[in-house]
Amino acid sequence: MGFRVVVLSVFLLFVEWYAFQALRTVVKGRGVLTAYQIGSALALLFLIYSFTQFDRSVGQTKQTMQTMALLLLIYVPKMILTLVLFGEDLFRIASGALHYFSDTKEPVAFLASRRKFVSRIGLGLAAIPFGSLLYGITIGKYNYKVIKQQIFFPDLPDAFDGFKITQISDVHSGSFDNPDKINYAIDLINAQDTDVVLFTGDIVNTHAEEMDPWIDAFNRIKKPAYGKFAVLGNHDYGEYVTWPTEQDKQANFDKIKSLYQQIDFTLLLNEHTYIQKGKDRLAIIGVENWGHNFKKAGDINKASQNLTPEDFKIVMSHDPSHWDYELKMHPKNFQLTLSGHTHGMQFGIEIPGYFKWSLAQYVYAQWAGLYENLGRYVYVNRGFGFHAYPGRVGIMPEITVLELKKGPKVV
Structure with a gap:
Protein backbone atom coordinates (compact mmCIF):
# COMPACT_ATOMS: atom_id res chain seq x y z
CA MET A 1 0.00 0.00 0.00
CA GLY A 2 2.83 2.41 0.90
CA PHE A 3 4.52 2.23 -2.51
CA ARG A 4 1.24 2.71 -4.34
CA VAL A 5 0.41 5.74 -2.21
CA VAL A 6 3.82 7.27 -3.03
CA VAL A 7 3.37 6.68 -6.77
CA LEU A 8 -0.17 8.11 -6.67
CA SER A 9 1.03 11.14 -4.71
CA VAL A 10 3.83 11.88 -7.19
CA PHE A 11 1.43 11.56 -10.10
CA LEU A 12 -1.12 13.86 -8.48
CA LEU A 13 1.55 16.45 -7.71
CA PHE A 14 2.61 16.37 -11.37
CA VAL A 15 -1.01 16.93 -12.43
CA GLU A 16 -1.41 19.69 -9.84
CA TRP A 17 1.62 21.55 -11.15
CA TYR A 18 0.31 21.59 -14.73
CA ALA A 19 -3.22 22.54 -13.66
CA PHE A 20 -1.80 25.48 -11.75
CA GLN A 21 0.17 26.58 -14.82
CA ALA A 22 -3.07 26.73 -16.80
CA LEU A 23 -4.83 28.74 -14.12
CA ARG A 24 -1.87 31.10 -13.65
CA THR A 25 -1.82 31.83 -17.38
CA VAL A 26 -5.40 33.12 -17.44
CA VAL A 27 -5.84 34.42 -13.85
CA LYS A 28 -3.60 37.18 -12.58
CA GLY A 29 -5.13 37.81 -9.14
CA ARG A 30 -2.72 36.64 -6.47
CA GLY A 31 -5.54 36.05 -3.97
CA VAL A 32 -7.38 33.68 -6.33
CA LEU A 33 -4.20 31.74 -7.08
CA THR A 34 -3.33 31.47 -3.39
CA ALA A 35 -6.84 30.27 -2.52
CA TYR A 36 -6.61 27.69 -5.31
CA GLN A 37 -3.25 26.41 -4.03
CA ILE A 38 -4.50 26.11 -0.45
CA GLY A 39 -7.70 24.35 -1.54
CA SER A 40 -5.82 21.95 -3.80
CA ALA A 41 -3.28 21.13 -1.08
CA LEU A 42 -6.01 20.41 1.46
CA ALA A 43 -7.89 18.20 -1.01
CA LEU A 44 -4.74 16.29 -1.90
CA LEU A 45 -3.84 15.74 1.75
CA PHE A 46 -7.38 14.55 2.47
CA LEU A 47 -7.28 12.08 -0.42
CA ILE A 48 -3.88 10.70 0.57
CA TYR A 49 -5.04 10.33 4.18
CA SER A 50 -8.28 8.62 3.11
CA PHE A 51 -6.51 6.08 0.93
CA THR A 52 -4.06 5.23 3.72
CA GLN A 53 -7.02 4.58 6.05
CA PHE A 54 -8.68 2.00 3.82
CA ASP A 55 -9.55 -1.04 5.92
CA ARG A 56 -9.59 -4.28 3.95
CA SER A 57 -11.52 -6.00 6.72
CA VAL A 58 -14.41 -3.58 6.09
CA GLY A 59 -14.18 -3.02 2.34
CA GLN A 60 -16.08 -0.30 0.52
CA THR A 61 -18.01 2.17 2.66
CA LYS A 62 -19.89 5.38 2.00
CA GLN A 63 -16.72 7.25 2.94
CA THR A 64 -14.54 5.37 0.44
CA MET A 65 -17.12 6.04 -2.27
CA GLN A 66 -17.16 9.75 -1.43
CA THR A 67 -13.35 9.74 -1.56
CA MET A 68 -13.43 8.16 -5.01
CA ALA A 69 -16.00 10.71 -6.15
CA LEU A 70 -13.79 13.56 -4.93
CA LEU A 71 -10.71 12.05 -6.57
CA LEU A 72 -12.44 11.79 -9.95
CA LEU A 73 -14.21 15.14 -9.66
CA ILE A 74 -10.97 16.99 -8.95
CA TYR A 75 -8.36 15.09 -10.91
CA VAL A 76 -10.05 13.94 -14.13
CA PRO A 77 -10.49 17.60 -15.21
CA LYS A 78 -6.95 18.39 -14.09
CA MET A 79 -5.63 15.43 -16.10
CA ILE A 80 -7.31 16.93 -19.16
CA LEU A 81 -5.55 20.20 -18.41
CA THR A 82 -2.26 18.35 -17.99
CA LEU A 83 -2.60 16.66 -21.38
CA VAL A 84 -3.30 19.97 -23.10
CA LEU A 85 -0.45 21.85 -21.44
CA PHE A 86 2.00 18.98 -21.70
CA GLY A 87 1.23 18.87 -25.42
CA GLU A 88 1.93 22.58 -25.57
CA ASP A 89 5.22 22.03 -23.74
CA LEU A 90 6.29 19.42 -26.26
CA PHE A 91 5.54 21.96 -28.99
CA ARG A 92 7.47 24.68 -27.13
CA ILE A 93 10.49 22.39 -26.66
CA ALA A 94 10.43 21.33 -30.32
CA SER A 95 10.14 24.94 -31.47
CA GLY A 96 12.97 26.01 -29.15
CA ALA A 97 15.21 23.21 -30.38
CA LEU A 98 14.54 24.07 -34.03
CA HIS A 99 15.36 27.71 -33.39
CA TYR A 100 18.49 26.84 -31.42
CA PHE A 101 19.93 24.72 -34.21
CA SER A 102 18.79 26.99 -37.02
CA ASP A 103 21.00 29.55 -38.76
CA THR A 104 19.14 32.54 -37.39
CA LYS A 105 20.98 34.39 -34.62
CA GLU A 106 17.99 36.36 -33.41
CA PRO A 107 18.14 36.22 -29.59
CA VAL A 108 14.97 34.63 -28.18
CA ALA A 109 14.24 32.48 -25.13
CA PHE A 110 14.61 28.75 -25.70
CA LEU A 111 11.04 28.18 -24.44
CA ALA A 112 8.34 30.50 -25.68
CA SER A 113 5.84 31.82 -23.15
CA ARG A 114 2.68 29.84 -22.55
CA ARG A 115 -0.18 30.94 -24.76
CA LYS A 116 -3.28 32.11 -22.95
CA PHE A 117 -5.66 30.71 -25.56
CA VAL A 118 -4.22 27.18 -25.09
CA SER A 119 -4.84 27.35 -21.34
CA ARG A 120 -8.37 28.59 -22.00
CA ILE A 121 -8.99 25.67 -24.35
CA GLY A 122 -7.69 23.32 -21.66
CA LEU A 123 -9.94 24.82 -19.02
CA GLY A 124 -12.93 24.59 -21.36
CA LEU A 125 -12.22 20.94 -22.09
CA ALA A 126 -11.70 20.20 -18.38
CA ALA A 127 -15.13 21.67 -17.60
CA ILE A 128 -16.81 18.89 -19.62
CA PRO A 129 -15.77 15.92 -17.43
CA PHE A 130 -16.20 18.04 -14.29
CA GLY A 131 -19.82 18.80 -15.17
CA SER A 132 -20.45 15.22 -16.31
CA LEU A 133 -19.03 13.67 -13.14
CA LEU A 134 -20.96 16.11 -10.97
CA TYR A 135 -24.15 15.20 -12.83
CA GLY A 136 -23.39 11.50 -12.42
CA ILE A 137 -22.99 11.87 -8.66
CA THR A 138 -26.06 14.02 -8.08
CA ILE A 139 -28.55 12.75 -10.69
CA GLY A 140 -27.15 10.08 -12.99
CA LYS A 141 -26.80 7.28 -10.44
CA TYR A 142 -30.59 7.14 -10.00
CA ASN A 143 -31.59 8.05 -13.56
CA TYR A 144 -33.23 4.68 -14.27
Missing part, protein backbone atom coordinates in the same frame (compact mmCIF):
# COMPACT_ATOMS: atom_id res chain seq x y z
CA LYS A 145 -33.92 3.69 -17.85
CA VAL A 146 -36.27 0.96 -19.02
CA ILE A 147 -34.68 -0.64 -22.08
CA LYS A 148 -36.90 -2.86 -24.22
CA GLN A 149 -35.54 -5.43 -26.65
CA GLN A 150 -37.16 -8.05 -28.88
CA ILE A 151 -35.16 -11.20 -29.61
CA PHE A 152 -36.17 -13.69 -32.32
CA PHE A 153 -35.65 -17.45 -32.11
CA PRO A 154 -36.71 -19.97 -34.76
CA ASP A 155 -36.89 -22.73 -32.14
CA LEU A 156 -38.86 -20.82 -29.51
CA PRO A 157 -41.81 -22.96 -28.35
CA ASP A 158 -45.04 -21.60 -29.80
CA ALA A 159 -46.65 -20.87 -26.43
CA PHE A 160 -43.76 -18.54 -25.52
CA ASP A 161 -44.08 -16.27 -28.54
CA GLY A 162 -44.38 -12.82 -26.95
CA PHE A 163 -43.14 -14.01 -23.53
CA LYS A 164 -41.73 -11.04 -21.61
CA ILE A 165 -38.87 -10.98 -19.11
CA THR A 166 -37.84 -8.23 -16.71
CA GLN A 167 -34.15 -8.42 -15.90
CA ILE A 168 -32.37 -6.54 -13.13
CA SER A 169 -28.75 -6.96 -12.12
CA ASP A 170 -26.02 -5.57 -9.86
CA VAL A 171 -28.14 -4.00 -7.16
CA HIS A 172 -25.16 -3.26 -4.86
CA SER A 173 -27.51 -2.25 -2.05
CA GLY A 174 -24.66 -1.12 0.20
CA SER A 175 -24.17 1.89 -2.07
CA PHE A 176 -27.74 3.25 -1.87
CA ASP A 177 -28.50 6.49 -0.04
CA ASN A 178 -31.93 7.57 -1.29
CA PRO A 179 -35.01 5.47 -0.38
CA ASP A 180 -37.35 7.55 -2.56
CA LYS A 181 -35.29 6.86 -5.67
CA ILE A 182 -35.13 3.14 -4.92
CA ASN A 183 -38.88 2.95 -4.41
CA TYR A 184 -39.35 4.83 -7.68
CA ALA A 185 -37.21 2.20 -9.42
CA ILE A 186 -39.24 -0.63 -7.86
CA ASP A 187 -42.39 1.03 -9.17
CA LEU A 188 -40.80 1.09 -12.64
CA ILE A 189 -40.10 -2.64 -12.40
CA ASN A 190 -43.68 -3.38 -11.40
CA ALA A 191 -45.07 -1.14 -14.15
CA GLN A 192 -43.55 -3.43 -16.81
CA ASP A 193 -46.03 -6.19 -15.93
CA THR A 194 -43.98 -8.97 -17.53
CA ASP A 195 -44.23 -12.77 -17.25
CA VAL A 196 -41.12 -13.39 -15.14
CA VAL A 197 -38.49 -11.37 -13.25
CA LEU A 198 -34.85 -12.47 -13.40
CA PHE A 199 -32.13 -11.04 -11.15
CA THR A 200 -28.59 -11.73 -12.33
CA GLY A 201 -26.59 -11.20 -9.15
CA ASP A 202 -24.69 -8.82 -6.84
CA ILE A 203 -27.31 -8.00 -4.25
CA VAL A 204 -24.66 -6.38 -1.99
CA ASN A 205 -21.14 -5.01 -2.20
CA THR A 206 -19.81 -7.43 0.42
CA HIS A 207 -21.77 -7.71 3.67
CA ALA A 208 -25.23 -9.21 4.01
CA GLU A 209 -26.39 -6.44 6.38
CA GLU A 210 -26.03 -3.88 3.58
CA MET A 211 -29.38 -5.12 2.27
CA ASP A 212 -31.25 -4.85 5.57
CA PRO A 213 -32.61 -1.28 5.01
CA TRP A 214 -33.83 -2.21 1.53
CA ILE A 215 -35.56 -5.57 2.03
CA ASP A 216 -39.03 -4.03 2.36
CA ALA A 217 -38.54 -2.02 -0.83
CA PHE A 218 -37.41 -5.01 -2.89
CA ASN A 219 -40.17 -7.13 -1.41
CA ARG A 220 -42.52 -4.84 -3.30
CA ILE A 221 -41.40 -6.34 -6.62
CA LYS A 222 -44.54 -8.14 -7.72
CA LYS A 223 -44.27 -11.84 -8.39
CA PRO A 224 -45.41 -12.43 -11.98
CA ALA A 225 -47.30 -15.48 -13.15
CA TYR A 226 -44.10 -17.42 -13.84
CA GLY A 227 -42.08 -16.35 -10.83
CA LYS A 228 -38.94 -14.51 -9.76
CA PHE A 229 -35.54 -16.18 -10.11
CA ALA A 230 -32.00 -15.12 -9.23
CA VAL A 231 -28.34 -16.13 -9.36
CA LEU A 232 -25.29 -14.99 -7.43
CA GLY A 233 -22.78 -12.40 -8.59
CA ASN A 234 -19.10 -12.12 -7.75
CA HIS A 235 -19.72 -9.64 -4.91
CA ASP A 236 -22.12 -12.05 -3.23
CA TYR A 237 -19.25 -14.34 -2.18
CA GLY A 238 -17.51 -11.83 0.13
CA GLU A 239 -14.24 -12.21 -1.74
CA TYR A 240 -13.06 -8.61 -1.53
CA VAL A 241 -12.45 -8.17 2.18
CA THR A 242 -10.29 -9.91 4.77
CA TRP A 243 -12.43 -11.96 7.17
CA PRO A 244 -11.43 -12.82 10.76
CA THR A 245 -12.09 -16.51 10.05
CA GLU A 246 -13.40 -18.71 7.26
CA GLN A 247 -16.44 -19.36 9.44
CA ASP A 248 -17.27 -15.63 9.41
CA LYS A 249 -16.97 -15.54 5.63
CA GLN A 250 -19.21 -18.59 5.26
CA ALA A 251 -21.78 -17.16 7.67
CA ASN A 252 -21.95 -13.96 5.62
CA PHE A 253 -22.31 -16.00 2.42
CA ASP A 254 -25.16 -18.00 3.92
CA LYS A 255 -26.90 -14.77 4.95
CA ILE A 256 -26.49 -13.34 1.45
CA LYS A 257 -28.09 -16.41 -0.09
CA SER A 258 -30.97 -16.04 2.34
CA LEU A 259 -31.44 -12.39 1.26
CA TYR A 260 -32.71 -13.56 -2.12
CA GLN A 261 -35.28 -15.70 -0.35
CA GLN A 262 -36.26 -12.76 1.88
CA ILE A 263 -37.20 -10.74 -1.21
CA ASP A 264 -39.03 -13.77 -2.62
CA PHE A 265 -36.64 -14.74 -5.41
CA THR A 266 -35.87 -18.39 -6.08
CA LEU A 267 -32.07 -18.65 -6.03
CA LEU A 268 -30.69 -21.08 -8.58
CA LEU A 269 -27.27 -22.52 -7.66
CA ASN A 270 -25.92 -24.49 -10.62
CA GLU A 271 -29.36 -25.90 -11.30
CA HIS A 272 -32.34 -25.38 -13.54
CA THR A 273 -36.09 -25.23 -13.37
CA TYR A 274 -38.86 -25.28 -15.95
CA ILE A 275 -41.52 -22.77 -16.88
CA GLN A 276 -44.54 -24.53 -18.29
CA LYS A 277 -47.01 -22.77 -20.55
CA GLY A 278 -49.70 -25.00 -21.97
CA LYS A 279 -47.97 -27.99 -23.56
CA ASP A 280 -44.72 -26.11 -24.06
CA ARG A 281 -41.92 -25.39 -21.63
CA LEU A 282 -38.58 -23.65 -21.41
CA ALA A 283 -35.76 -24.09 -18.96
CA ILE A 284 -34.37 -21.38 -16.68
CA ILE A 285 -30.76 -22.27 -15.86
CA GLY A 286 -28.99 -20.53 -13.00
CA VAL A 287 -25.23 -20.84 -12.63
CA GLU A 288 -23.09 -19.53 -9.82
CA ASN A 289 -20.57 -16.85 -10.69
CA TRP A 290 -18.15 -17.76 -13.47
CA GLY A 291 -15.81 -15.01 -14.59
CA HIS A 292 -12.73 -15.22 -16.76
CA ASN A 293 -10.92 -12.97 -14.27
CA PHE A 294 -13.12 -13.64 -11.24
CA LYS A 295 -14.44 -16.48 -9.14
CA LYS A 296 -15.29 -19.62 -11.10
CA ALA A 297 -17.98 -21.28 -9.01
CA GLY A 298 -20.34 -21.78 -11.95
CA ASP A 299 -20.80 -25.24 -13.44
CA ILE A 300 -22.89 -25.09 -16.59
CA ASN A 301 -22.75 -28.84 -17.14
CA LYS A 302 -24.15 -29.52 -13.69
CA ALA A 303 -26.73 -26.76 -14.07
CA SER A 304 -27.95 -28.11 -17.42
CA GLN A 305 -27.83 -31.80 -16.57
CA ASN A 306 -30.46 -33.81 -18.48
CA LEU A 307 -31.24 -30.90 -20.82
CA THR A 308 -30.86 -31.45 -24.55
CA PRO A 309 -29.78 -29.13 -27.39
CA GLU A 310 -33.40 -29.06 -28.53
CA ASP A 311 -34.75 -27.73 -25.21
CA PHE A 312 -35.21 -23.98 -25.21
CA LYS A 313 -32.97 -22.56 -22.49
CA ILE A 314 -32.40 -19.24 -20.78
CA VAL A 315 -29.13 -19.13 -18.83
CA MET A 316 -28.63 -16.69 -15.98
CA SER A 317 -24.91 -16.11 -15.54
CA HIS A 318 -23.68 -12.96 -13.84
CA ASP A 319 -20.44 -12.39 -15.76
CA PRO A 320 -20.73 -12.08 -19.58
CA SER A 321 -17.24 -13.52 -20.04
CA HIS A 322 -18.86 -16.86 -19.20
CA TRP A 323 -20.87 -16.62 -22.42
CA ASP A 324 -17.80 -15.56 -24.37
CA TYR A 325 -15.57 -18.38 -23.10
CA GLU A 326 -17.96 -21.28 -22.48
CA LEU A 327 -21.56 -20.80 -23.49
CA LYS A 328 -21.71 -19.35 -27.00
CA MET A 329 -20.17 -22.46 -28.58
CA HIS A 330 -21.41 -25.05 -26.08
CA PRO A 331 -22.85 -28.21 -27.69
CA LYS A 332 -26.01 -27.97 -25.59
CA ASN A 333 -27.09 -24.89 -27.55
CA PHE A 334 -27.88 -22.23 -24.95
CA GLN A 335 -30.16 -19.93 -26.92
CA LEU A 336 -30.20 -16.96 -24.54
CA THR A 337 -27.90 -15.90 -21.71
CA LEU A 338 -28.61 -13.01 -19.35
CA SER A 339 -25.70 -11.31 -17.59
CA GLY A 340 -24.67 -8.09 -15.86
CA HIS A 341 -21.47 -7.42 -13.91
CA THR A 342 -19.81 -4.78 -16.11
CA HIS A 343 -22.05 -1.80 -15.17
CA GLY A 344 -20.81 -0.43 -18.52
CA MET A 345 -18.07 0.92 -16.22
CA GLN A 346 -20.74 3.49 -15.13
CA PHE A 347 -19.10 5.90 -17.56
CA GLY A 348 -19.39 6.16 -21.31
CA ILE A 349 -21.29 7.54 -24.26
CA GLU A 350 -24.45 6.02 -25.70
CA ILE A 351 -26.56 7.20 -28.62
CA PRO A 352 -29.14 4.39 -28.88
CA GLY A 353 -29.05 2.69 -32.24
CA TYR A 354 -25.98 4.59 -33.43
CA PHE A 355 -23.05 4.62 -31.07
CA LYS A 356 -21.87 3.37 -27.71
CA TRP A 357 -18.47 3.54 -26.05
CA SER A 358 -17.06 2.82 -22.63
CA LEU A 359 -13.77 1.76 -21.14
CA ALA A 360 -15.62 -1.47 -20.33
CA GLN A 361 -15.29 -2.56 -23.96
CA TYR A 362 -11.52 -2.88 -23.55
CA VAL A 363 -12.06 -5.44 -20.79
CA TYR A 364 -15.21 -7.28 -21.92
CA ALA A 365 -16.12 -8.24 -25.46
CA GLN A 366 -19.78 -8.09 -24.39
CA TRP A 367 -20.36 -5.22 -21.97
CA ALA A 368 -23.80 -3.63 -22.51
CA GLY A 369 -26.85 -4.66 -24.49
CA LEU A 370 -27.47 -7.52 -26.92
CA TYR A 371 -24.84 -9.63 -28.68
CA GLU A 372 -25.18 -12.61 -31.01
CA ASN A 373 -23.06 -15.53 -32.13
CA LEU A 374 -24.51 -18.08 -34.60
CA GLY A 375 -28.06 -17.47 -33.41
CA ARG A 376 -27.19 -17.58 -29.72
CA TYR A 377 -27.58 -14.39 -27.71
CA VAL A 378 -26.32 -12.76 -24.57
CA TYR A 379 -27.90 -9.67 -23.08
CA VAL A 380 -25.71 -7.67 -20.68
CA ASN A 381 -27.68 -5.50 -18.28
CA ARG A 382 -25.96 -2.21 -17.38
CA GLY A 383 -26.78 -2.63 -13.70
CA PHE A 384 -29.37 -1.33 -11.28
CA GLY A 385 -26.98 0.13 -8.72
CA PHE A 386 -23.47 1.53 -8.60
CA HIS A 387 -20.16 0.60 -7.04
CA ALA A 388 -16.82 2.31 -6.26
CA TYR A 389 -17.70 5.57 -8.07
CA PRO A 390 -21.04 6.79 -6.64
CA GLY A 391 -22.41 7.98 -9.94
CA ARG A 392 -23.19 7.22 -13.56
CA VAL A 393 -22.21 9.23 -16.61
CA GLY A 394 -23.66 8.24 -19.97
CA ILE A 395 -24.32 4.63 -18.91
CA MET A 396 -27.51 4.83 -16.88
CA PRO A 397 -28.96 2.30 -14.40
CA GLU A 398 -31.08 -0.17 -16.30
CA ILE A 399 -34.28 -2.15 -16.01
CA THR A 400 -34.43 -4.49 -18.99
CA VAL A 401 -37.57 -5.81 -20.66
CA LEU A 402 -36.92 -8.62 -23.14
CA GLU A 403 -39.64 -9.97 -25.40
CA LEU A 404 -39.09 -13.42 -26.90
CA LYS A 405 -40.43 -13.76 -30.43
CA LYS A 406 -40.70 -16.84 -32.59
CA GLY A 407 -39.26 -16.58 -36.05
CA PRO A 408 -36.13 -15.54 -37.94
CA LYS A 409 -34.18 -12.49 -36.91
CA VAL A 410 -35.82 -9.30 -38.19
CA VAL A 411 -33.29 -6.97 -39.81
